[in-house]
Amino acid sequence: MTLDISVVIPLYNKNYSIVRCLNSVLYQTILPFEIIIVNDGSTDDSLVVLDYYLKTISMRDVNVIVHDQQNQGVSAARNNGIALAKSNYIALLDADDEWHPEHIGKMTTLIEKYPRLPVYTCKHEVCENGYSFTPPQIFSSELTTMGLIDNYFVRAGKYELVNSSKVVLYKPIFESVGGFPIGAKLCEDLYLWARLAEVGCFAFTDYLGVTVHQEKDMSRKARNYSQPYILEYYFNVSGSINSELHGYLWTVYRNHLRLSILNGNLSEFISRWKFGSYYFKPKSYLIFLYALIPKKIMNIFKVIRRFLLR
Numbered sequence: 001m002t003l004d005i006s007v008v009i010p011l012y013n014k015n016y017s018i019v020r021c022l023n024s025v026l027y028q029t030i031l032p033f034e035i036i037i038v039n040d041g042s043t044d045d046s047l048v049v050l051d052y053y054l055k056t057i058s059m060r061d062v063n064v065i066v067h068d069q070q071n072q073g074v075s076a077a078r079n080n081g082i083a084l085a086k087s088n089y090i091a092l093l094d095a096d097d098e099w100h101p102e103h104i105g106k107m108t109t110l111i112e113k114y115p116r117l118p119v120y121t122c123k124h125e126v127c128e129n130g131y132s133f134t135p136p137q138i139f140s141s142e143l144t145t146m147g148l149i150d151n152y153f154v155r156a157g158k159y160e161l162v163n164s165s166k167v168v169l170y171k172p173i174f175e176s177v178g179g180f181p182i183g184a185k186l187c188e189d190l191y192l193w194a195r196l197a198e199v200g201c202f203a204f205t206d207y208l209g210v211t212v213h214q215e216k217d218m219s220r221k222a223r224n225y226s227q228p229y230i231l232e233y234y235f236n237v238s239g240s241i242n243s244e245l246h247g248y249l250w251t252v253y254r255n256h257l258r259l260s261i262l263n264g265n266l267s268e269f270i271s272r273w274k275f276g277s278y279y280f281k282p283k284s285y286l287i288f289l290y291a292l293i294p295k296k297i298m299n300i301f302k303v304i305r306r307f308l309l310r
Contacts, residue, residue, distance in 0.1 A: 003108050004033035005089045005168065008081035010074050012040040014095035015049045017213065022053065024098035026062065030105040032091065034063040038081040041071030046095075075180035075188045078164075082171060082179065089120075090169045096213050097165040103209035107168050110146055114203040118196035120168040121149075121161060121203070124210040134208065135160045146205040152197035153248040161202070162193045166210040173199055184229035190252060191230040194245070227275045228256055235279055250280055 007025055011018060018037075025035055039047055047068070054064060067084060069077070082090050089111060093099065103122070110120050125134045136159055149155055156162070177195040181188050196202075230252060234241055241249070253276045260269035 003089065003111060004087040005091050005104060005108065006082075006085035006087040007032045007035045007091045007093060008078060008085060009035065009037045009093050009095055010040055010077035010081065011037055011042060011046055011050070011095045012071070012074070012077070013042050013044045013046060015042075015044045015046045017096040017215075018046055018050055019053050020098055021093060021095050022050075022057075024100075025093065026057065027101060028099065028104045029102050030108060031062050032104055033087050034065060034085070036065045036067065036081045036084050037095075038077040039066065039068045040074065040077040041069065073183060073185070075182050075184055079179040079182070082169070082174065085171065088171045090171055090174065092164050092167050092169065094165045094212075096215055098211050098213075099165075100207075100209050100211070102207065103166075106205050106207040106209060110203050110205045111168065113146065114148065116170055116173075117148075117203050118170055118173045118200050119162060119193065119202040120205075122166050122205045122207050122209040124160070124163065124166050124212050125208060126212050126214055128214040132211070146203070149202040149204055151244065152193070152202060153244040156193070156197075157248045157251040161204070162189075163210075163212060164189050165212055169196075181229055181233070186226040186256075187228035187230045187252065190228070191233055194230055194234075194248070227272060228252055231276060231279075235276075253280060 009021065009025075014021075022035070022037075025032065037050065039050070047066075050066065054066075065084060067080060069080065072080075078092065091104065091107065106122060107120055110122075114120075123134065125132050149161060152161070173196065174192075177192070177199065180192050184191065231249060234245065234249060253272075257269060257272055260266075260272060
């Protein structure tokens with residue numbers, strides 16, 4: 001039996017990386033059923049680059065769909081791409097990242113062993129400023145080869161289990177939770193992973209399948225001063241939070257406060273700290289004291305952290 005996988009790639013002002021991204025998909029050892037590229041109102045020449053590439057490359061029996069829309073944000077782009085997909089299994093990939101050659105093959109094996117789960121995932125590496133490193137992940141020490149993530153909220157507080165370039169989603173379950181949140185600017189992906197984790201287990205393989213390129217671009221600036229949507233949802237909308245989920249939300253809150261500090265953005269830090277301080281007493285006050293450490297010392301900590309992760 002052939003397992004069909006649709007690939008969905010949101011595209012916004014990535015003229016410098018879309019070819020690299022697509023090459024990594026078209027040169028897989030096992031090809032996807034289709035590739036759906038959703039251009040979310042790019043203002044650079046991404047569409048020109050894409051059109052030229054598609055006219056000159058051998059498509060190797062893969063159907064490529066380019067859906068052009070006015071800018072609606074990455075959540076809408078992903079949702080619209082998934083809605084167009086003909087397969088039940090959807091592999092996400094960001095336009096500035098790339099897959100390793102056996103990614104689809106390894107994920108197919110994983111799906112065949114654990115069918116119809118909300119999420120399938122693997123290991124990834126990060127490339128930033130010329131350095132590559134593999135973040136601490138569950139696969140490297142506690143479990144081997146492939147298996148089920150037994151408690152997402154406990155594990156995700158320690159490891160980078162899921163991101164939007166290495167997951168395969170089961171479309172019926174994705175649709176049942178409403179997809180990515182439209183209009184959310186920050187942590188829209190963490191929100192979705194959490195909602196899916198409430199439905200069922202995630203499956204993993206220890207294959208290093210993805211390179212995530214961390215590059216600054218204009219789309220990231222829109223996230224400044226935004227509150228992590230996952231916190232807004234669970235504290236203001238859902239109201240149903242157990243101890244494990246609360247611990248995970250604390251990790252998300254703490255990490256974004258640290259990021260504001262490392263970026264030297266004091267006003268953003270204060271805005272985010274105020275938002276969550278009520279829900280995370282008294283730990284939030286310790287984070288506030290942490291922010292008083294001089295920036296020069298924080299920069300030293302940042303360099304040390306990068307060195308240790310190499």
